[in-house]
Structure formats: C-alpha cells, structure tokens
Amino acid sequence: MSRLAAVFAKLEQDGRKALVPYIVAGDPAPALTVPLMHELVSKGADILEIGVPFSDPMAEGPVIQLAHERALANKVTLSMVLELVAEFRATDSTTPVVLMGYANPVEHMGYQQFADRASAAGVDGLLTVDMPPEEAEQATQILRAAGIDNIFLLAPTTSDERIQKIASLASGYLYCVSLNGVTGAGHLNVAAVTEKLASIKRHTNLPITVGFGIKDGASAAALAPLCEGVVVGSALIERIVATDSALNNTERAAVAAELIAEIRTAIDA
Amino acid sequence: MGSKLGKANFSQFPDATGHFGIYGGRFVSETLIFALDELEAAYQRLRKDPDFQAEFDHDLAHYVGRPSPLYHAKRWSNEVGGAQIYLKREDLNHTGAHKVNNTVGQALLAKYMGKKHVIAETGAGQHGVASATVAARLGMTCQVFMGEDDIQRQALNVYRMKLLGAEVVSVKSGSKTLKDAMNEAMRHWVTHVDDTFYIIGTAAGPHPYPMLVRDFQSVIGREAREQCLAQNGRLPDALVACVGGGSNAIGLFHPFLDDESVAMYGVEAGGHGVETGQHAAPLNDGSPGILHGNRTYLMQDDGGQIIETHSVSAGLDYPGVGPEHSWLKDMGRVNYVAINDDEALTAFRKLTLVEGIMPALESAHAVAYAEKLAKTMSPEQSIVVNLSGRGDKDIHTVATIDGIGIE
Numbered sequence: 001m002s003r004l005a006a007v008f009a010k011l012e013q014d015g016r017k018a019l020v021p022y023i024v025a026g027d028p029a030p031a032l033t034v035p036l037m038h039e040l041v042s043k044g045a046d047i048l049e050i051g052v053p054f055s056d057p058m059a060e061g062p063v064i065q066l067a068h069e070r071a072l073a074n075k076v077t078l079s080m081v082l083e084l085v086a087e088f089r090a091t092d093s094t095t096p097v098v099l100m101g102y103a104n105p106v107e108h109m110g111y112q113q114f115a116d117r118a119s120a121a122g123v124d125g126l127l128t129v130d131m132p133p134e135e136a137e138q139a140t141q142i143l144r145a146a147g148i149d150n151i152f153l154l155a156p157t158t159s160d161e162r163i164q165k166i167a168s169l170a171s172g173y174l175y176c177v178s179l180n181g182v183t184g185a186g187h188l189n190v191a192a193v194t195e196k197l198a199s200i201k202r203h204t205n206l207p208i209t210v211g212f213g214i215k216d217g218a219s220a221a222a223l224a225p226l227c228e229g230v231v232v233g234s235a236l237i238e239r240i241v242a243t244d245s246a247l248n249n250t251e252r253a254a255v256a257a258e259l260i261a262e263i264r265t266a267i268d269a
Numbered sequence: 270m271g272s273k274l275g276k277a278n279f280s281q282f283p284d285a286t287g288h289f290g291i292y293g294g295r296f297v298s299e300t301l302i303f304a305l306d307e308l309e310a311a312y313q314r315l316r317k318d319p320d321f322q323a324e325f326d327h328d329l330a331h332y333v334g335r336p337s338p339l340y341h342a343k344r345w346s347n348e349v350g351g352a353q354i355y356l357k358r359e360d361l362n363h364t365g366a367h368k369v370n371n372t373v374g375q376a377l378l379a380k381y382m383g384k385k386h387v388i389a390e391t392g393a394g395q396h397g398v399a400s401a402t403v404a405a406r407l408g409m410t411c412q413v414f415m416g417e418d419d420i421q422r423q424a425l426n427v428y429r430m431k432l433l434g435a436e437v438v439s440v441k442s443g444s445k446t447l448k449d450a451m452n453e454a455m456r457h458w459v460t461h462v463d464d465t466f467y468i469i470g471t472a473a474g475p476h477p478y479p480m481l482v483r484d485f486q487s488v489i490g491r492e493a494r495e496q497c498l499a500q501n502g503r504l505p506d507a508l509v510a511c512v513g514g515g516s517n518a519i520g521l522f523h524p525f526l527d528d529e530s531v532a533m534y535g536v537e538a539g540g541h542g543v544e545t546g547q548h549a550a551p552l553n554d555g556s557p558g559i560l561h562g563n564r565t566y567l568m569q570d571d572g573g574q575i576i577e578t579h580s581v582s583a584g585l586d587y588p589g590v591g592p593e594h595s596w597l598k599d600m601g602r603v604n605y606v607a608i609n610d611d612e613a614l615t616a617f618r619k620l621t622l623v624e625g626i627m628p629a630l631e632s633a634h635a636v637a638y639a640e641k642l643a644k645t646m647s648p649e650q651s652i653v654v655n656l657s658g659r660g661d662k663d664i665h666t667v668a669t670i671d672g673i674g675i676e
Contacts (some may be wrong), residue, residue, distance in 0.1 A: 055574040056448060056560060058455045064440050077572035103296055103559040108573030130296045130559065134286065144625045157303035157462060166299075181460040182302055 003124045004149055004172045006047050008207045008228060017182045017267050018229025019044055019220075020209055021236050021260055022100065023066040024051035025084055026076030028241060032249045036240070039253035041095050044264030047209075049127070049231060051102030052081050059129045061184035063234040065080025067241075078105040078114070083123040089122030098125035098151060098172075104134075111139045115146035127151040133169045138185045140169055149173075156180050156196055158221075159204065167204035175202060176227065178212045184234030188213035190222050197226045216259075224267040231247040232263060277545050279602075282593070287476025289596035295475040297455070297562045299444050306461045309477040316640035317485065317505035321381060328373045329488060332558070333363050333376040333408070335370075337489075338651070339496035345623045345640075352506065352646035354639055356626065357493050359517065366629065367489060367517040370401040372468055374485030379466035386465045388412045388455040390421055392447030394426025394584035395629075395658060396470030399405070401435035408485040414454040416446040417517035426662060434580030444577050450578060451561050452647040469665060471514025472591035475562030481589050486520025494524050494651050501651060510655035511512050511634040512605065513549065513585035515594045522603060535594060535636040538580035539607035549578035549586050552605035554628030565592040581610040581666065582630035608634040616640065617660060617667065629665065 001009070011018055021040045025033050037048055055073035057064065078101075085097050099118065099129050102214065106114050118126070126148055131139065133152060140150040149172025154163060156179060167174065179185055193210060200208060211231030212224050220230045240256040245254065282289050287309075295305060315321040316675045323334050329335040346354045359367040361365030361481035372389075389411070391397030397413035401503055404411035413430055417439050420427050427437050438457075443449035451474075458467045470480040497505050504649040508525060512535040525531045548554065551566040558567040560575055568576050568588035597603040608616075613630055616637035620625045628636055632655070639654040646652070660667075668675045 053574075055443065056452050058452045058561075059459065062442075063458075069443070070576065079572070102566075104569065104575070105573035107559050107564075108556075108569065108571075129298050130562070132295065132297065132299055132302055135294050153299040155300035156625070157300050157305075159303065164461055177298075177300060180462050182456045185460065201480075260308070 001080065001174070002147065002149065003094060004047065007096055008173065011046065011228070013023060017096040017224040018046040018209060018258065019264055019267060020047045020049055020231040021045050022049040022231055022233035023236060023240065024064065024071050025081040026051055026053060026071035026074045027067040027237070028070050030074055030076060030084070031078065032252060033084050034087050035249045036253040037258065038092065039257035042262050043261040045095070046262055047096045047098060047229065049098045049100045052078055052086065052099050052105055054102040054105060057102065059182055061182040061234060063184045063237050063257060067237050069253065078109055080122070082117050086121040087121055096124040097122065098127055098246065100127040101129065103128050103131045111142045113146060115142050118130050118148055119146040125149040125151045127153070127175060128136055133166050136169065144171065144239060151175055153177055154200060156192065160199060163203045164201055167206060170206060173207040173209055173228065174200070175231070176208050176210045178210050178223070181212065183212055185213050188219060193223060194226055219261050220263045221266040221269065230267065232259070235259060271390070274666060275674065277315070279523070280427050282596070283476060283480050287480070289430045289593050289597065292556070292565050292595040293476055293479055293563050294595070295562060296559045296564065297475045297492050300459045300462060304458070305475055305477065305664035311378060312481050312628065315378065315381055321377065325374055326375055328377070329370065331597055333373060334370050335362065335488065336492045337361050338498065339493055341500070345620065346643065348623060349640050349643045350651040351643035351648065352652045353648065353652045354643055355505070355651060357489060357521065358654055359655060359657045360626070360628065360632070360659035364402050365495045366395050367486060367520065367660065368396045368470060369402065371470065371482050371485045371490055371516060372396070372399040372403045374481070375466070376407055376409070379409065380407055382465060382466065384466040386410045386455050386461065387468050388414065388457055388465055389468045389470060390414045390447065390450040391470065391660065392450065392586060394419070394423040394430065394585060395662065397430050397435070397437070397517045398426055398433070400468045401430040401433035404435065405433045412438055414438045414440055414450040416440045416444070416450050418445040419447065422583065425665070448575065460579070461672055471515040472519045472593060473514045473561060473563055473565065473589055479563065481592055482516050483519045483523055483593060484565060484650060486516050487523045489520040489655065490522060490524035491516065491662065491671045493521060497653065504528055504531055504647065505653045506530070506650040507534060509534045509635045509639045509642065509652060511536045511585060511657060512590060512594060513538065513587050513631065514589070514592040519591060521653070521655045526602060533602065534636045534638060534642065535603050537604045537605060537607045538582060538585035539609040540579040542609050543607050544617060547579040548607065549580040549588065550607045551588060551590050553607045560589050563592045565589050565595045566598070581613060582634065584629070584631040585634065606638055608637045612637040614667065614670065621660070624625065626656070627660035628656055629660050630663045632657045
C-alpha cells in the first residue's frame with residue numbers, strides 16, 4: 001500500500017481528517033525547509049504538499065507568488081527539491097510528500113527521469129497545476145509505473161462529465177479547488193463547496209482534499225466534515241515569513257508550525 | 270529540422286485537441302477548462318455563421334480600414350538592388366497596427382457570447398490600446414494588465430488606454446513585463462471566469478486562442494495573396510514578418526502555407542545578438558517547454574525556469590512564441606532568423622528616409638531582414654514584408670537612444 005493510501009485508510013479508521021500544509025521548497029531559505037517539514041508533521045500534519053518554485057506561477061495569489069520568487073532567488077531547482085525530500089525521508093519514512101507545481105520544470109527534466117529520481121527520493125505524488133487530464137495521459141503512466149500518484153484538481157467549474165473523466169485517471173486523492181480564483185483568495189463560500197463535494201462524491205471513491213481560501217481553524221473546521229482533508233498554504237507561508245529570522249531554523253519552524261497545531265485542534269474538535 | 274513535408278494540408282491544424290504536432294494544447298488550471306470549452310464551442314459555431322462573418326468583414330472594412338494597401342517600395346528596392354520589395358501596410362489600420370484585426374474579432378465573439386467585461390495583457394501597449402478601443406466601441410468594461418516597468422516605458426499608451434475608458438492594472442510580480450502581465454490576466458480571468466472574456470493579443474496561449482487569433486489575422490495573408498496576383502499576376506517568392514508571439518507573421522503566412530513556391534521567413538528579436546543570450550529569439554536559441562497554456566519553444570534555463578528576454582522592441586520582448594510557429598519550424602516550412610537591435614534601428618531609419626514610412630521597431634526587424642534577403646535575389650523576384658505597425662509609438666525610444674530628450 002502506498003504511503004498516501006495508508007494515511008487515508010488510517011484516518012478513516014480513526015474518524016479523522018487529513019491536514020495538509022503547503023510550503024514552497026527553499027522559501028524563505030533552503031536550510032529551513034526540512035526542519036519545517038518535520039515540525040509540521042509533529043504539530044499534526046498528515047500529508048505535506050511541497051511547492052516546486054516556478055518563474056510563472058499562474059494560479060497563485062500574491063503570498064505564494066512571493067514565496068516562489070524568494071525560492072528562485074535562493075536558486076532552488078527541481079533537483080534541489082528532490083534532494084530536500086530525500087533528506088526529509090531519511091528520518092520520516094511514513095508521511096506522504098506530494099510535490100505541487102507547474103509543468104515546465106518537470107517537462108524540462110523529462111517525465112521518466114523525474115519519475116525515477118522522485119521515486120528514489122521518496123516522493124509520493126505530483127500535482128501539476130497547469131496539466132489537465134487531457135494533456136497528462138503519458139505522464140500519468142510514467143509516474144504510476146514509478147509508484148507516484150498523479151494528483152488532479154477539480155474546480156467549481158468542473159462539469160460532472162469531467163469529474164468522471166478526471167477521477168478515472170487519478171489516484172492517491174483529488175484536490176478540490178474551493179473557489180474560482182487564485183490561492184489565498186478571501187471569498188470562500190462553504191455552501192457552494194458543500195454542493196460541489198456532493199456531486200464529486202457521486203462519481204468517485206477517491207479521498208478528496210479541499211484547498212484555496214482556508215486560513216485558520218474556523219475555515220478548516222467548516223470544510224473538514226465535507227471531505228477527507230484540508231490544505232493550508234498562503235496562511236502558513238505568511239506565518240513562516242513573519243517569524244523572527246534571528247531565531248535558528250528549528251525554532252523558526254516550530255513557531256510557524258503553531259498554525260498547524262491550531263488547525264489540527266479545530267478540525268479534530 | 271523536420272522532414273520534407275510534401276502535401277501536408279496546413280489548414281487542417283490544429284487537430285481536434287488543439288495541437289500542432291507536439292505543440293499547442295491546453296495547459297491551464299482546471300478552473301479555466303470550462304471557459305476554454307465555452308469559447309471553443311462558441312467560435313466553432315460562429316466561424317460558420319454568415320451573420321457573424323458579415324459583421325466581422327464589415328467592421329474590418331469600415332472600422333479598421335481594410336483592405337490595407339500592398340505598396341511597392343520602388344525606391345528602397347532599387348537602392349537594395351535585388352528583389353522587388355512590397356510592404357503590407359498594417360501600419361495604416363485604425364490604432365496603428367495589425368493588433369486590431371484580432372481585437373475586433375475577439376470583441377465580436379465576446380458580444381455574441383453575451384460577455385460584458387473584457388480583459389487583456391499588453392507589453393508595449395499596442396494590444397492594450399486595440400482592446401480598449403473595441404471595448405469602448407461595444408460599451409464593454411476593459412481592464413488591461415501591464416507590467417510596472419512597461420507602464421513607465423510606455424506612458425503615452427497608458428494614457429491612451431485611460432482616455433479610451435480602460436483601467437490599466439499595474440503588475441508588480443516577476444519581471445514586471447509582458448509575461449507577468451499575462452500571468453496576472455490569467456489570474457484575474459480565473460477569478461472572474463463567469464462573466465469575463467480574455468482577449469489574448471497574440472497567437473499563443475491555450476487552445477483555441479492560437480487558432481482563433483490566427484484566423485482573425487489571416488485576413489492579412491488573404492489580402493496580400495490577392496493583391497500580389499492582381500498587381501504582378503503571380504505569387505511572391507518570399508514573405509517576411511517579425512515574430513514575437515507571432516500573430517502578424519502567422520496572419521501573413523497561413524494563407525500561403527500550401528503554396529510551395531513561396532519561401533517564408535519569421536524574424537525574431539536578436540537583441541544584443543543571439544550569441545550573447547540577451548535576446549528574445551526562442552525559435553533560434555530556445556527549446557520546447559510549457560508556458561501560458563501551450564507547449565512551444567521557450568527561453569528557459571537548465572532548470573526549466575523562464576528567463577528574462579531582451580529586445581529594443583517591447584512587442585517582441587517575450588520568452589515564448591505561438592505554437593504553430595514552433596511546429597512550422599520543426600516541419601521546415603518556415604525559416605526563423607534573428608535581427609539584432611542595431612540592425613532593426615538602422616532599418617527603422619532607412620525606411621523612414623527612403624520611403625517616408627516609419628515602421629514600428631517590431632516591424633523594423635522584418636524590414637532589416639528583407640533587405641538582406643532581397644540582395645540575394647533577382648529584380649524579377651518579389652518579397653512581401655509585413656509592415657505590422659507604425660513607428661509613432663517608438664519615437665521616444667529612438668530619441669532616447671539618440672540622446673535626445675522629448676517630453
């Protein structure tokens with residue numbers, strides 16, 4: 001069983017929901033990334049989504065755009081991201097790690113080389129924001145053969161017909177975008193998400209995580225009962241950036257990860 | 270380079286999924302797929318709708334001022350001493366460039382689709398002005414996304430757009446230029462996808478944009494073909510057009526693609542020189558990748574990050590290119606060459622002095638290459654150069670290079 005499948009099976013057994021933090025690898029400093037990943041896990045994260053920096057992050061709001069820019073200023077490459085995951089994996093063999101980013105860095109490395117190296121590094125899934133299923137068949141086969149789940153997005157605008165098509169190609173979980181907009185947007189509509197999730201669940205048994213616009217315990221707790229997991233990105237990155245850079249990396253990581261502890265408490269309540 | 274292409278039927282591309290060979294496609298986040306499906310369905314219906322076509326043709330004739338002349342530049346041709354050079358005068362269009370052919374077409378699509386809001390990205394401001402213009406005429410709101418650096422460099426066009434009632438949104442992310450303006454327009458579109466029409470300015474982006482922009486711009490090549498036959502009784506031997514995203518070039522080339530005797534040259538911005546790396550010539554010195562919704566040749570680094578480009582001409586200063594050009598390069602149907610900043614500036618001055626026609630700096634790249642090409646040809650042969658825009662907008666840039674301050 002894959003790490004992702006094991007985590008979702010365990011959560012279901014325990015009646016709990018996955019808490020999925022998103023950070024951008026190498027932001028604000030490459031040396032902070034692995035300590036932060038461990039702290040997020042110790043504060044209650046079940047799955048880690050690690051952003052692969054890209055020069056043109058089209059789907060991101062301002063907070064995550066800046067995170068990508070800082071990581072690129074630190075010369076973070078896809079190869080380096082894989083090295084950071086391998087470093088994390090050396091002391092955590094169970095927490096799933098999903099890379100989230102844009103098609104071009106992976107395309108440039110080559111899907112086969114990426115799949116081989118990501119698998120060796122201990123990556124569990126890949127979510128490529130700008131690769132809808134129509135363009136993803138070959139990549140999905142290569143990834144699957146290497147034991148990596150290709151994670152797809154579902155949006156408020158996704159038709160029932162497309163939900164079926166996407167679900168048939170997907171594995172691991174599906175990532176439901178809560179609203180029409182970019183990451184970190186402030187117009188989450190719980191009623192609309194509720195309706196969308198109901199129609200998604202008519203077409204698939206895959207676990208569904210929901211992201212975009214979840215910023216605190218209250219918004220996470222409102223959505224968690226409707227799905228299998230919630231993703232927190234922009235709000236966490238704001239916390240990370242706000243930490244005192246005079247602290248050492250472990251201390252900074254611990255301070256930032258407090259947000260995850262707060263959200264854990266809220267969704268478990 | 271690709272294999273000999275024989276009798277390939279270019280009008281059959283893109284294929285049903287929006288691909289030109291391996292290029293093109295639809296690489297966008299899931300939220301936008303519905304909008305692209307909606308646009309594609311509307312366009313497939315309307316391209317066959319006689320009322321829509323009649324309205325488009327009427328607007329091109331009476332609002333844009335088409336057909337644009339095909340002008341035999343005799344004095345310049347004689348001075349060069351080779352082939353006869355003809356200029357396709359897109360600079361005489363309303364708003365001063367070929368861009369308006371496309372914005373008239375897309376705004377009409379928006380109208381037929383019942384959209385009241387349009388958005389556009391712009392670099393130098395020409396597409397922004399052309400979008401603001403058609404939005405004003407149709408009573409639609411218009412927001413134009415423009416990099417902060419470009420806003421400073423193109424103050425005149427910014428004010429022009431404001432006079433036309435558009436809101437100019439300053440983009441502060443990334444390199445603060447055209448590619449970032451396009452990112453921001455995409456972000457706005459994804460947030461307002463229900464009621465907003467995105468007018469993309471070049472033959473790039475996710476399917477169906479490269480196809481519909483090409484179709485709207487193909488009026489250039491259709492007219493040029495008829496005008497050549499009417500004036501000379503034969504087709505030209507070569508076509509030359511500048512390529513940034515490549516909409517003016519594909520518009521000229523497309524109606525000639527099946528005419529095997531017609532050679533084609535797409536001229537990219539060589540900037541400080543292709544060998545310096547400081548240029549905007551992905552077809553000359555880039556590699557295939559994925560950006561802004563399509564697979565195409567890109568300027569990118571070893572890690573697949575998009576790199577900053579350089580050209581004296583803001584309209585060519587873009588790291589990608591329309592996917593059909595990438596395919597035509599690989600097929601060997603079109604030759605893609607580069608002209609440096611200095612050569613383009615020389616051509617700008619030359620055409621202005623010899624013919625009294627001041628080309629846009631973008632078009633000056635095509636002018637410069639046409640002169641090189643003409644010298645290798647005989648006086649019985651002919652070249653059509655797409656004079657895609659007029660140079661008024663560039664006077665400030667040229668004056669600054671000359672060390673003259675103009676307020």
